Amino acid sequence: MKSKVTVIILEFPHRSVRLNAGHKTRLVVDNDGNFLSRYISTKTVPETLQELLYDYGVFDMRYFDPVLAEFVHQKGSDECEAIYVLKIPRDSVSLHDGYLAELTEINIEERYERVIGQTPRSI
Numbered sequence: 001m002k003s004k005v006t007v008i009i010l011e012f013p014h015r016s017v018r019l020n021a022g023h024k025t026r027l028v029v030d031n032d033g034n035f036l037s038r039y040i041s042t043k044t045v046p047e048t049l050q051e052l053l054y055d056y057g058v059f060d061m062r063y064f065d066p067v068l069a070e071f072v073h074q075k076g077s078d079e080c081e082a083i084y085v086l087k088i089p090r091d092s093v094s095l096h097d098g099y100l101a102e103l104t105e106i107n108i109e110e111r112y113e114r115v116i117g118q119t120p121r122s123i
Helices: 045-056 110-118
Strands: 002-012 026-029 036-039 067-073 079-089 099-102
Touching (some): 002 045, 002 110, 079 110
Parallel strands (some): 002 079
Antiparallel strands (some): 067 079
């Protein structure tokens, strides 16, 4: 079975603000507009997550702790996916690959949309 980790990095304001209150939530995506993901091979889940985060920016898991939001396995599939959410304060993102996108700028699959919708909107 193949195991995949996906990280949804959400940039939020510091205080609890509704999405439609003029503050736009932004997400870190790769250059193709997809959430950051990688298959687990010889490393542990934390090592794979950290490597993935370092590939795109300066996100250190000692300071930014991704939270497991959902685990997906479809019946009959040989693949499972652990979806993590990482919330970061607005204007603290430093990327060297990928970009920050607004929710309306990318196509979001239903399973990721559900996770984003259930994520508290404050840091």
